[in-house]
Amino acid sequence: MPFESLSAEALGNIYVGLLGLAVLLYAILDGYDLGVGVLFPPRNETFKDDMVASIGPYWDANETWLVLAVGLLLIAFPQAHSAILQTLYLPATFMLIGLILRGVSFDFRAKVPQTKKRKWDTCFKYGSLLTTLSQGYMLGIWVTGLRTDWYAQGFALLAAFGVTAAYAFIGACWLILKTEGELQAKAFYWAKRCLMILAGGIIAVSFINLTLHENVRELWLESPLGLVLMLIPLACFGLLLLCGIVLQKLPKAGGRGEWLPFALALLVFVLCFTAFGISYYPYVVPGKLTIMDALSDPDSLRFLLVGVVVVVPCILLYTVWVYRIFAGKSEKLAYY
Amino acid sequence: MDAFLLSRLQFALNISFHILFPTITIALGWFLFYFKLRSNLSHHPVWMRIYRFWVRVFALTFALGVVSGVTMSFQFGTNWPGFMEKAGNVAGPLLGYEVLTAFFLEATFLGIMLFGIRKVPNWLHTLATFVVAAGTTLSAFWILSLNSWMQTPQGHEVIDGVIYAKDWYAIIFNPSFPYRFAHMLLASGLTASFLIAGLSAYRIYKGDNKIAPKLALKTATYTAAVLIPLQILAGDMHGLNTLEHQPQKIAAMEGVWHTEQGAPLLLFAIPDAESKTNHFEIAIPNMASFILTHDVNGEIKGLNEFEGKHPPVAPVFYSFRIMLGMGMLMLFAAWCGTYWLLRKDALPDWLIKVFIGMSFSGWIATLAGWYVTEVGRQPYLVSGVLTTQDAVTGLPPANIALSFSLYAALYGVLLIAYIRTLMLMCRKSVGIEEISAEERAQAKLPLSPLQAN
Numbered sequence: 193m194p195f196e197s198l199s200a201e202a203l204g205n206i207y208v209g210l211l212g213l214a215v216l217l218y219a220i221l222d223g224y225d226l227g228v229g230v231l232f233p234p235r236n237e238t239f240k241d242d243m244v245a246s247i248g249p250y251w252d253a254n255e256t257w258l259v260l261a262v263g264l265l266l267i268a269f270p271q272a273h274s275a276i277l278q279t280l281y282l283p284a285t286f287m288l289i290g291l292i293l294r295g296v297s298f299d300f301r302a303k304v305p306q307t308k309k310r311k312w313d314t315c316f317k318y319g320s321l322l323t324t325l326s327q328g329y330m331l332g333i334w335v336t337g338l339r340t341d342w343y344a345q346g347f348a349l350l351a352a353f354g355v356t357a358a359y360a361f362i363g364a365c366w367l368i369l370k371t372e373g374e375l376q377a378k379a380f381y382w383a384k385r386c387l388m389i390l391a392g393g394i395i396a397v398s399f400i401n402l403t404l405h406e407n408v409r410e411l412w413l414e415s416p417l418g419l420v421l422m423l424i425p426l427a428c429f430g431l432l433l434l435c436g437i438v439l440q441k442l443p444k445a446g447g448r449g450e451w452l453p454f455a456l457a458l459l460v461f462v463l464c465f466t467a468f469g470i471s472y473y474p475y476v477v478p479g480k481l482t483i484m485d486a487l488s489d490p491d492s493l494r495f496l497l498v499g500v501v502v503v504v505p506c507i508l509l510y511t512v513w514v515y516r517i518f519a520g521k522s523e524k525l526a527y528y
Numbered sequence: 529m530d531a532f533l534l535s536r537l538q539f540a541l542n543i544s545f546h547i548l549f550p551t552i553t554i555a556l557g558w559f560l561f562y563f564k565l566r567s568n569l570s571h572h573p574v575w576m577r578i579y580r581f582w583v584r585v586f587a588l589t590f591a592l593g594v595v596s597g598v599t600m601s602f603q604f605g606t607n608w609p610g611f612m613e614k615a616g617n618v619a620g621p622l623l624g625y626e627v628l629t630a631f632f633l634e635a636t637f638l639g640i641m642l643f644g645i646r647k648v649p650n651w652l653h654t655l656a657t658f659v660v661a662a663g664t665t666l667s668a669f670w671i672l673s674l675n676s677w678m679q680t681p682q683g684h685e686v687i688d689g690v691i692y693a694k695d696w697y698a699i700i701f702n703p704s705f706p707y708r709f710a711h712m713l714l715a716s717g718l719t720a721s722f723l724i725a726g727l728s729a730y731r732i733y734k735g736d737n738k739i740a741p742k743l744a745l746k747t748a749t750y751t752a753a754v755l756i757p758l759q760i761l762a763g764d765m766h767g768l769n770t771l772e773h774q775p776q777k778i779a780a781m782e783g784v785w786h787t788e789q790g791a792p793l794l795l796f797a798i799p800d801a802e803s804k805t806n807h808f809e810i811a812i813p814n815m816a817s818f819i820l821t822h823d824v825n826g827e828i829k830g831l832n833e834f835e836g837k838h839p840p841v842a843p844v845f846y847s848f849r850i851m852l853g854m855g856m857l858m859l860f861a862a863w864c865g866t867y868w869l870l871r872k873d874a875l876p877d878w879l880i881k882v883f884i885g886m887s888f889s890g891w892i893a894t895l896a897g898w899y900v901t902e903v904g905r906q907p908y909l910v911s912g913v914l915t916t917q918d919a920v921t922g923l924p925p926a927n928i929a930l931s932f933s934l935y936a937a938l939y940g941v942l943l944i945a946y947i948r949t950l951m952l953m954c955r956k957s958v959g960i961e962e963i964s965a966e967e968r969a970q971a972k973l974p975l976s977p978l979q980a981n
Contacts, residue, residue, distance in 0.1 A: 248639075248643050249639030249640070249642065249643040249644070250639060252590070252591070252634075252635035252636075252638055252639065253632065253635040253636040253638075253639060255594065255598065255635070256627070256631045256632050258598065259597070259598055259601050259627055259631055260627050260628070260631075260632075262601050262602060263601060263623055263624055263627045264624070265605075266601070266604060266605055266616070266620060266623070267616065267620030267621065267623065267624045268620075270605075270609075270612040270616040270620070271613065273604075273605040273609075273612060274605045274609030274612065274613065274921075276605075277602060277605040278605070278606055278921060278922070278923055281606050281923055281928075281931070282927060282930070282931070284602055284606065285930075285931040285934065288598065288599045288602060289934055291595055291598055292595040292596065292598075292599065292938060292942075293938075295591050295594060295595040296588075296591055296592055296595060296942060296945075298591065299587055299588045299591040300588070300945060300949060303584065303588065303949050303952070303953055304949060304952065305952070488616055488617055488620060489617040489690075489692055489693070491617075491692070491693065492616075492618070492621050492692075492693050493621075495621050495693065495696055496620070496621040496624045496625065499621075499624065499625050499629065500624075500628065503628040503629055503632075504628065507628070507632045507636075510632075510636055510637075511632075511636060514636050514637075514639055517640065517644060517647050518639070518643070518644070518647065523643075523646070
């Protein structure tokens with residue numbers, strides 16, 4: 193068996209790291225295309241076509257990161273998978289319904305008569321919204337350690353709006369990067385609005401987070417590491433502030449630096465994710481199940497690791513390569 | 529209804545809906561690669577027109593396959609937690625390899641295939657088409673390996689009720705896998721062939737006299753004519769393999785209640801689980817024994833030898849006959865079509881209608897075949913190792929009932945929308961005048977000064 197020398201603990205850490213990578217990449221990548229869906233305007237037809245064109249080549253692959261994340265949870269931590277998804281059965285169902293609706297609308301809208309296009313557009317927008325709200329809600333409940341009381345529900349609702357704002361924010365930044373003219377101007381407006389809501393959301397979620405778990409509060413407020421850790425939220429707000437300034441200045445910059453808002457948004461995602469990661473390590477269900485509690489048979493994980501080591505770098509490489517092929521402003525909507 | 533029944537219904541609904549789309553895309557991907565190659569080699573614009581029409585069908589079908597597939601990956605944990613807790617050490621890595629080696633490949637290169645034609649060189653676009661086709665096939669490889677392992681498990685050991693993998697080669701290439709894989713790939717080939725032939729026939733029926741639908745119809749009909757005898761052969765070998773490893777499934781398929789020598793082939797019957805007999809049998813004497821044992825007096829084990837461990841008979845029995853009937857119909861249509869296309873270069877009106885009617889016949893055969901093999905595995909989830917009952921969730925039935933109703937309604941709407949959209953795409957393409965690239969370039973040139981005045 194390859195990787196014989198790796199202990200179960202090491203495997204657990206590797207797989208939780210991979211799971212984290214998959215979730216983070218999902219949040220960023222499907223995040224922006226879900227965000228574009230949430231921002232979908234009800235009327236302006238050219239906006240809609242251009243927005244769809246901006247995410248057309250990517251969304252399929254973006255969504256695959258969710259399959260990988262759920263797959264890794266299932267493979268490496270089967271107990272956590274069933275505990276999380278059975279507790280979150282209904283929100284997970286709503287999320288899947290949302291994902292189905294938006295995924296198919298995307299294709300149907302391009303192939304049906306004009307009169308029916310509207311209906312599929314509506315499905316696309318509200319499917320995206322249903323997905324982001326459900327994902328935020330699920331994140332919230334997961335953070336509480338799968339509690340279902342009123343306090344946890346309230347927190348989860350807040351998280352639902354926070355995640356939706358975050359996705360809409362990164363979606364707007366994506367549109368700034370990929371579009372021009374009127375739509376880009378609109379995207380600047382959206383980005384600024386979402387930035388405000390997101391900043392408020394991050395503050396609220398961070399503080400409530402401290403009330404949920406004893407050990408998390410100790411880690412952040414009382415341990416010597418806490419001061420270093422405090423740099424993360426500080427950096428996060430620094431970046432958001434910078435992003436706000438950039439959003440003010442960019443429209444007059446004559447097309448330079450349009451990648452900046454998206455890059456900053458991406459960093460904000462990474463920082464928020466890191467804060468979560470540090471807070472809850474070594475738990476896969478906060479306060480309930482640790483990595484080692486839920487880990488499946490190490491030999492099976494070693495077998496899969498061979499594939500992971502070979503294939504994941506390839507996936508990352510060809511993903512970057514495809515993004516480079518389609519770099520620059522997106523073309524008008526056309527299928528071939 | 530209890531959580532067990534509802535979970536089974538929901539899983540059956542989801543997987544039945546899901547399989548409709550991969551069944552098309554696996555082979556349609558290879559058809560697209562073929563069209564693209566023909567276009568590259570001949571430089572005749574018609575092949576690119578065929579490609580363009582079918583790549584849009586592919587995109588829509590693929591999207592439906594992706595979203596219904598995501599749903600599946602959640603249901604293992606939500607509805608069948610026992611499956612992953614007990615069989616996860618084998619099932620997990622196989623699913624993992626499918627996601628890693630196939631899903632990303634398909635989804636990423638699909639972007640190039642659909643949107644990249646003006647962005648990348650032609651050879652790269654051709655390569656992307658190839659990679660997408662190879663990705664869908666690779667995906668089928670892994671998932672069928674897992675499914676086959678659940679049918680004919682080997683290469684594992686059970687410690688305290690939990691399955692541990694011992695020999696991965698034995699697990700991946702378990703006894704029923706080569707047969708099931710071949711049977712499924714051929715099924716996909718036939719499904720895509722009949723879809724292409726059917727929709728092309730529909731375009732011709734609606735008055736499309738361009739060369740593209742006719743050429744597509746020919747390609748698909750000839751392919752089907754070659755694949756159908758291969759499929760019958762593969763199915764027969766798969767059946768013999770099942771007889772060896774899962775005799776109780778064969779007994780249910782053939783409606784053999786009691787072990788007998790020289791068992792007849794039942795063309796039709798109504799199996800009765802209460803009295804353990806069949807009513808209204810129409811049979812060919814000794815034929816089942818002959819097909820399965822190659823001896824007219826060969827012994828077929830009956831369901832009486834598997835008391836309490838055999839599947840429900842009626843669904844397996846009927847599904848098997850539906851699949852066979854569909855196969856015979858395909859054989860007839862494909863060979864008739866080939867005959868007329870070769871001899872007369874056109875199909876008679878009635879055969880055009882038959883092809884239109886059979887556009888989705890592959891779906892019926894595929895679903896029926898899957899019901900035979902999946903229901904035929906009951907009451908086990910992993911044959912002889914884990915029962916379905918032991919894997920079920922403890923979720924409140926009301927929640928499952930709610931999600932089941934939502935999925936059922938949504939899938940119903942999507943299925944109708946899918947079929948109607950394909951029909952609409954055909955009708956729309958009838959009216960489109962096809963012009964060559966030169967003609968289009970000419971049309972864009974400014975008018976001469978004389979004409980401008």
